[in-house]
Structures are given as C-alpha cells and as structure tokens.
Amino acid sequence: MLGSRFARQLVRVAALRDSRCRSLVVRTALTGHIIPDGRFYSSKIQPRLTSEAYPYVKRDPSFKKLTNEDVSFFKSVLSESEVLEASEAEDLAFYNEDWMRKYKGQSRIVLKPKSVEKISKIVKYCNEHRLALVPQGGNTGLVGGSVPVFDEIILSVSNLNQIRSFDAVSGILKCDAGVILENADNFLAEHGYIFPLDLGAKGSCHVGGVVATNAGGLRLLRYGSLHGSVLGLEAVLPNGEILNSMDALRKDNTGYDLKQLFIGSEGTIGIITGVSIMTPTRPKAFNVSFLAVDSYESVQKVFVKAKKDLSEILSAFEFMDCHSQALTKKHLPDAPYPFEDDYPFYVLIETSGANKEHDDAKLESFLESAMEEELVVDGVVAQDETELKNLWQWREMIPESSQAEGGVYKYDVSLPLQDLYSLVEAANVKLEEAGLVGDAPKPVIKAVGYGHVGDGNLHLNVAVREYSKEVEKALEPFVYEFVSSKHGSISAEHGLGFQKKNYVGYSKNKEEIKLMKDLKQHYDPNGILNPYKYI
Amino acid sequence: MASKQLRILVPVKRVIDYQIKPRVNKTGTAVETTGVKFSINPFDDIAVEEAVRIKEKNKSLVESIHAVSIGPAKAQDILRNCLAKGADTSTLIDSKDVVLEPLAVAKVLKQVVEKQNSNLVIMGKQAIDDDCNNTGQMLAGLLNWPQATNAAKVEFTDNGKVNVTREVDGGEEVVSASLPLVITTDLRLNVPRYVGLQNLMKAKKKPMEKLALKDFSNVDLEPRLKVLSVEEPQPRAPGVKVNSVDELVDKLKEAKVI
Numbered sequence: 001m002l003g004s005r006f007a008r009q010l011v012r013v014a015a016l017r018d019s020r021c022r023s024l025v026v027r028t029a030l031t032g033h034i035i036p037d038g039r040f041y042s043s044k045i046q047p048r049l050t051s052e053a054y055p056y057v058k059r060d061p062s063f064k065k066l067t068n069e070d071v072s073f074f075k076s077v078l079s080e081s082e083v084l085e086a087s088e089a090e091d092l093a094f095y096n097e098d099w100m101r102k103y104k105g106q107s108r109i110v111l112k113p114k115s116v117e118k119i120s121k122i123v124k125y126c127n128e129h130r131l132a133l134v135p136q137g138g139n140t141g142l143v144g145g146s147v148p149v150f151d152e153i154i155l156s157v158s159n160l161n162q163i164r165s166f167d168a169v170s171g172i173l174k175c176d177a178g179v180i181l182e183n184a185d186n187f188l189a190e191h192g193y194i195f196p197l198d199l200g201a202k203g204s205c206h207v208g209g210v211v212a213t214n215a216g217g218l219r220l221l222r223y224g225s226l227h228g229s230v231l232g233l234e235a236v237l238p239n240g241e242i243l244n245s246m247d248a249l250r251k252d253n254t255g256y257d258l259k260q261l262f263i264g265s266e267g268t269i270g271i272i273t274g275v276s277i278m279t280p281t282r283p284k285a286f287n288v289s290f291l292a293v294d295s296y297e298s299v300q301k302v303f304v305k306a307k308k309d310l311s312e313i314l315s316a317f318e319f320m321d322c323h324s325q326a327l328t329k330k331h332l333p334d335a336p337y338p339f340e341d342d343y344p345f346y347v348l349i350e351t352s353g354a355n356k357e358h359d360d361a362k363l364e365s366f367l368e369s370a371m372e373e374e375l376v377v378d379g380v381v382a383q384d385e386t387e388l389k390n391l392w393q394w395r396e397m398i399p400e401s402s403q404a405e406g407g408v409y410k411y412d413v414s415l416p417l418q419d420l421y422s423l424v425e426a427a428n429v430k431l432e433e434a435g436l437v438g439d440a441p442k443p444v445i446k447a448v449g450y451g452h453v454g455d456g457n458l459h460l461n462v463a464v465r466e467y468s469k470e471v472e473k474a475l476e477p478f479v480y481e482f483v484s485s486k487h488g489s490i491s492a493e494h495g496l497g498f499q500k501k502n503y504v505g506y507s508k509n510k511e512e513i514k515l516m517k518d519l520k521q522h523y524d525p526n527g528i529l530n531p532y533k534y535i
Numbered sequence: 536m537a538s539k540q541l542r543i544l545v546p547v548k549r550v551i552d553y554q555i556k557p558r559v560n561k562t563g564t565a566v567e568t569t570g571v572k573f574s575i576n577p578f579d580d581i582a583v584e585e586a587v588r589i590k591e592k593n594k595s596l597v598e599s600i601h602a603v604s605i606g607p608a609k610a611q612d613i614l615r616n617c618l619a620k621g622a623d624t625s626t627l628i629d630s631k632d633v634v635l636e637p638l639a640v641a642k643v644l645k646q647v648v649e650k651q652n653s654n655l656v657i658m659g660k661q662a663i664d665d666d667c668n669n670t671g672q673m674l675a676g677l678l679n680w681p682q683a684t685n686a687a688k689v690e691f692t693d694n695g696k697v698n699v700t701r702e703v704d705g706g707e708e709v710v711s712a713s714l715p716l717v718i719t720t721d722l723r724l725n726v727p728r729y730v731g732l733q734n735l736m737k738a739k740k741k742p743m744e745k746l747a748l749k750d751f752s753n754v755d756l757e758p759r760l761k762v763l764s765v766e767e768p769q770p771r772a773p774g775v776k777v778n779s780v781d782e783l784v785d786k787l788k789e790a791k792v793i
C-alpha cells in the first residue's frame with residue numbers, strides 16, 4: 001500500500017520539487033506493495049501450495065524431476081545472472097507465487113535467458129528430457145497460469161526487454177516479449193503513439209504476457225482486440241524451433257494466420273519472444289468524467305447515449321457498483337473521493353481525441369443532457385491530468401482493494417449486456433444463503449461487480465478474508481452454470497490458466513474442445529509447456 | 536474598512552499541466568506551448584479550495600470570493616472551474632500572447648484588489664511554469680499589506696486576526712496578522728475537490744467580467760528581463776542495478792557519496 005493513499009500529495013510534492021513529474025510516479029504509487037524489481041503483491045497473507053490446496057491435481061509422473069545434470073546443462077547455455085536457484089535464503093517466492101497470492105508452486109529454478117537462441121536451446125533440451133516448463137512474463141495473470149503447479153521450471157522472458165524497431169510513419173512497433181507494457185507505452189508516447197491496450201497492471205506486465213493472455217483492458221472499446229492489432233510474432237515452439245513471423249504487414253492473406261493461435265494461448269503451445277504490433281497515434285486530449293447513476297438500467301442508458309453523443313472520441317466506458325467503491329474507499333482512505341453521497345452505480349467515461357476544444361464541447365453537451373434527462377444523478381470532471389489519473393484509480397484500484405483483506409475469488413465473464421449485473425446479485429444471494437457473508441469471522445466480505453460495460457465484460461470479485469473450500473464450493477460451478485445459461489463466456493479476457501481448466505465446457509462445445517486438444521497435442525506432443533492448465 | 540466580512544480575491548494562472556513534460560521550442564527561445572495541455576496552477580487550485588472552505592465553514596464571514604486570471608482567452612476554462620468550485624464572480628484579463636513578469640502581474644492585481652475592494656488575497660506561492668515565487672510578496676509590498684507566505688494552515692480568530700501556519704525548516708511557524716492580508720498557499724494547506732457537474736453547469740450563469748491589458752494602460756508592463764536562451768536540463772544518466780549490498784556500497788564509494 002506504499003504511497004497509494006498519498007498519490008495525490010505525492011504528485012503535488014513532486015510538482016513542487018521540480019515543477020513536473022512523470023506519470024510513472026503516480027502509477028507506481030497506485031499499484032500497491034512495491035517490492036524489488038517493481039512487482040507488487042496485493043495481499044499480505046501467505047498463499048498455500050497449490051498442490052495442497054488442490055490435492056486432486058496430481059503431478060504427472062511422465063515429467064522428469066530436475067537433476068544436477070539438467071542444471072549443469074542450463075548453466076552451460078546461460079550465464080550466472082540468467083539462472084536463479086532455490087536455496088535456504090531464496091525460496092523463489094517472487095516467481096512461484098501469483099499476483100493474487102492464491103496459487104503457489106514449488107519450482108527450484110528460474111531461467112531468465114537474454115536471447116531467443118538461448119530460449120530455443122533450453123526448450124529443446126527440456127522437450128527431449130521431458131522437463132515441464134512454465135513461461136512467465138510479468139506474473140500479473142489472474143488465473144494462476146503464470147506460476148508452476150508443482151516443480152515446473154520457470155522460464156521468465158523478463159531479460160528479453162529491448163525495443164527492436166519503431167516505424168514512425170506506419171506506427172508499427174517491434175519489440176521483445178519481455179518489454180514492460182508501461183515502458184513500451186512511454187516509448188511510444190515519445191513518438192506520438194500509444195499502445196493499443198492499457199490495464200491496471202501496466203507497470204509490471206509484459207507485452208508478450210498480454211499477447212499470451214490476449215488481455216482486453218481498458219481501451220478495447222476504442223482500439224479493438226490484440227487479434228486485430230498484433231501483426232506478427234516470434235515464438236519458440238516446444239521442440240525448440242524458432243517461428244518467425246515478425247514481418248509486419250497490415251494485410252497478408254497467404255495461408256493460415258498462424259500468429260492468431262498464439263494470441264491467447266497462455267504459454268501452452270510456444271514461448272512468445274517478439275511482438276510486432278500496430279499502434280495508433282496518441283490522442284492529444286484526454287478527458288475523464290466520473291458519474292453516479294441510480295440503477296444498472298441507467299448504466300446501460302448512459303452507455304447508449306455516450307456511444308451516440310460522443311461517438312468517435314469515446315475511448316473507455318467502465319462501470320462499478322457501490323460495493324466495489326466501498327472496498328476501494330476503505331483501501332484508499334486518504335484519496336479524495338469524488339462524491340459526498342453513495343450511489344448504487346458509477347460510470348467512468350474517458351474521451352480522447354485530437355482536438356481538446358472539440359472534445360470538451362462534445363463531452364460537455366453530453367453530460368449536460370445526461371443530467372437533464374436524469375440518467376446521471378451526480379458527476380465530476382477531471383480538470384487536470386492528475387485528477388484524471390486519480391479518477392481512474394477508483395476503477396483501477398478495485399482489483400487490489402478487493403483482496404486487501406485477505407483474498408479474492410475472481411470471475412471474468414462475458415454476458416449479454418442486460419444480464420451483466422444479475423450475476424453479481426445472484427452471487428450475493430447464493431453466498432448469503434450459504435451463510436458465508438458478514439463481519440469476521442465470516443469468510444466473505446462482499447461480492448462486487450465492475451467492468452468493461454463497453455465490451456459486455458463483467459468482473460465479479462468476491463472479496464474474502466481467506467481462501468476457503470466452502471466459498472469456492474458455493475461459487476463454482478454456480479457462476480459457470482449461470483454464465484452458461486445466459487450463453488456467455490466464462491473467460492472474457494483473463495484466460496483459463498489453472499483456475500478455469502475444468503470449466504471450459506461451460507462455454508465451448510465438444511467439437512471445439514476436441515479441436516483445441518488436437519492443436520495442443522500437435523504443437524506440444526510431450527505436453528511440457530504449462531501443464532495442468534488451459535485445456 | 537466598512538464591513539468586517541471577507542472579500543476574498545483569488546488570482547489564478549493557466550500553466551502547462553504539471554504531468555506534462557515541458558519541451559523547449561525549436562528556436563530555443565521558450566517552452567513549446569502548441570498542442571500542450573494547460574491546467575490551473577496547482578498552488579492556485581489550493582488557494583481556490585481554501586477560499587471556498589473558509590466560506591463553507593462560516594458563511595457569514597465571507598461576503599464574496601472573486602477569481603481573476605491574467606492570461607489568454609482560454610484561461611476562461613480555469614475561471615469557470617473556479618466558479619464551479621465556489622467562487623462567486625470572476626474576471627478574465629486577456630493578455631493575448633504577452634508574458635508578464637511577476638512585478639507587472641502584481642501591479643495589475645493591485646488595481647484589481649482596489650476595484651474589488653478586496654481585503655484578503657489568497658494565491659499560490661508560485662506558478663509551476665516559471666517557479667518565480669515573487670508575485671504574492673510583491674503584491675503585498677505594493678499594497679503595503681502584511682503577507683503570510685507558504686501557508687499550511689489558515690485560521691480566523693475571534694478577535695479578527697488571521698493565524699497562518701507556515702512550514703519552515705525544522706518545524707512550523709505561526710504568524711498572526713490582521714486584515715487586509717496576502718496569503719500564499721503551500722502544498723499541504725488542503726486537497727482540492729473535484730469539479731461537480733451540477734456546479735459546472737450553474738457556473739455558466741455566474742458573472743465573468745472580461746478585460747484586456749489595455750484597460751491597465753497606466754501600469755508599466757515592460758519586461759525587465761531579457762531571455763537569452765532556453766535549454767533543456769542535462770539528461771540524467773541511467774541507473775544501474777546492483778546484485779548485492781556489498782556491490783551497492785562499492786558503487787556508492789566509487790561515486791564518492793559515502
């Protein structure tokens with residue numbers, strides 16, 4: 001929690017010191033327990049070993065256990081600084097535990113190669129020796145996909161972190177997979193461009209990681225999904241071959257579009273080492289407005305109106321329920337909250353465009369008529385960049401706030417817009433009926449809902465004091481059944497990972513699942529890449 | 536002074552937003568301003584907030600809050616926000632492209648103070664564009680009023696005095712003065728509120744007087760300084776990562792900092 005509540009003061013102090021400060025200061029101040037290397041945990045509670053918490057998952061005996069010979073081989077390929085071994089002083093928790101502190105593996109070794117060729121050699125060796133591997137990016141994934149389940153070797157791409165090239169005419173960026181998203185975006189900002197994806201974990205997650213998970217994020221509404229913007233990839237296949245399709249062409253219809261398969265493959269069929277991506281020009285003017293509305297019905301009406309009135313300048317439309325804001329307020333007690341009263345729902349609207357006056361006028365007339373039509377009951381508008389960032393934090397800090405008291409069960413689903421919020425209500429009823437919600441020692445604090453309304457994507461977060469089987473049983477498969485009954489998706493943007501492996505059937509039919517399994521088998525016949533997960 | 540009530544004047548300046556990294560223009564004569572986001576000077580935002588809080592705390596104490604900005608026509612955006620936050624009236628003094636030095640600003644403000652019959656000026660201790668930190672002091676000098684600079688806390692006593700807490704090296708200093716008075720604000724004085732939509736709409740109906748610099752023709756606005764060149768500061772050398780405390784200590788010794 002270092003600094004987050006002082007973010008605003010911090011900015012001002014920085015403003016005093018050298019008149020200017022970079023957004024980086026604010027961002028890092030907003031992202032929680034900062035630990036060396038820039039990553040942060042959002043909960044202080046020590047996670048249980050995944051193998052203990054999920055005893056029905058058994059280690060696959062066909063995988064070899066790491067031997068001294070294996071380690072010697074790795075050391076013959078890699079320099080000292082590219083190999084981290086577990087020891088008494090170093091349990092590699094940083095790599096074994098996930099961001100939610102819900103899952104914990106027992107890997108004894110982390111490999112951090114500095115070149116694609118080295119990755120290729122290592123993967124080839126592991127394939128030949130049946131050594132299981134977990135590809136790891138910034139380790140901010142939310143479905144337990146980025147950490148080992150048992151003793152899998154962790155292959156981190158964090159040392160592949162160079163921008164390869166940027167074409168300022170086309171806006172095509174080519175970079176290593178391990179470039180941190182925020183660094184890529186800052187680099188692009190220097191050239192007047194923007195990364196077409198933004199999310200709360202931007203200070204830690206990798207470009208390769210977001211491609212591997214096909215993350216959606218806060219600007220999907222405006223810039224579309226990575227399936228559209230990624231133009232090429234470089235990946236190391238499970239047999240060690242390097243697949244290079246980095247030649248970035250906007251249009252290329254020569255055969256199967258192979259790169260698409262890697263987008264969202266969560267490290268199961270290859271290790272992404274390089275990314276070519278089409279980046280849009282950076283809007284010159286941003287506006288953020290934070291609105292209070294009195295029902296979920298009104299959230300939808302405001303959305304329709306925003307699309308109509310703001311059209312091309314609308315770049316984000318996020319909604320939050322009052323419960324999520326209550327948790328965030330508790331977590332950020334000193335940050336100035338935009339409203340004096342509480343309302344059932346809130347909406348954050350971002351506009352971005354090329355002409356500030358034009359955008360201001362559009363936003364103003366939209367807000368004015370939304371107030372007149374009584375769609376919106378209260379609202380604020382950011383008057384400067386700091387307020388803009390601070391308003392965003394009431395959305396971006398929800399994930400961290402939901403688990404600040406111990407842990408969180410996260411469900412990231414797509415649902416038809418009119419049914420979106422009903423899942424949160426149903427989950428609360430279900431948990432209440434099971435007698436699990438209330439003050440301590442009840443395990444559940446509250447089920448809260450928020451998300452990318454613009455994309456029909458809800459995040460249901462069940463804030464808990466501790467992870468418990470009882471809560472998990474109340475929620476699963478209940479949530480998946482609910483989503484399935486509405487013909488939604490059980491994984492909108494976070495992926496499957498370890499958490500949802502057994503629930504794919506709620507969103508995909510038999511034929512689809514079979515084809516996926518065939519693909520996995522084809523690319524990775526020995527199953528060494530990210531086992532026990534995905535499909 | 537006829538009434539004991541406060542007639543507060545809050546001067547506000549439109550500056551390059553403090554999240555934006557300023558760049559020197561191609562000719563090296565000034566900071567590039569085209570296509571750059573401008574906002575209210577953060578210290579002035581604190582001044583507006585303080586004025587509004589004084590009024591909210593004790594309605595009968597405050598007769599009026601007047602915001603004034605000397606700047607381009609677009610400065611009306613920040614004035615409108617001031618009105619939305621709680622200023623009653625405002626004045627825009629259109630200076631076109633003319634950049635005024637602090638003394639000229641103070642002279643213009645003196646006339647505004649006289650015209651508004653203000654008895655309390657609350658203003659930022661400095662603007663983050665030139666970081667001069669002069670205007671408040673000069674205005675107090677020209678008016679021959681007491682000044683309480685870098686305020687971290689402002690309190691009104693029953694006997695009509697104003698106690699101002701200032702943060703100084705090693706602690707706090709409390710100064711006391713009677714009205715009329717110039718107060719300049721420091722960061723810790725308060726945390727400004729957001730601009731509410733309803734208030735923003737109501738603010739459209741609040742008065743905004745529009746003047747131009749020529750309305751102050753009796754003031755000498757001539758700059759006394761000549762800008763020879765504007766340069767970017769030396770870029771900072773990139774940091775290095777160390778693997779152990781020993782290495783850190785070695786590096787620090789190398790750099791002769793320990």
Ligand SMILES: Cc1cc2nc3c(=O)[nH]c(=O)nc-3n(C[C@H](O)[C@H](O)[C@H](O)COP(=O)(O)OP(=O)(O)OC[C@H]3O[C@@H](n4cnc5c(N)ncnc54)[C@H](O)[C@@H]3O)c2cc1C
Binds near residue numbers: 137200216400
């Ligand atoms: C605060 C917060 C907010 C978030 N907000 C959003 C959001 O708005 N939208 C959204 O979609 N997601 C969001 N996420 C989750 C999102 O999935 C991750 O942040 C991000 O996509 C993962 O990137 P990473 O580099 O950390 O990957 P990791 O967590 O390290 O890995 C994620 C998965 O990808 C695989 N992987 C990683 N790198 C590679 C590689 N180079 N090659 C092959 N496989 C690889 C891993 O094996 C794992 O299965 C959020 C997460 C946090 C913590």
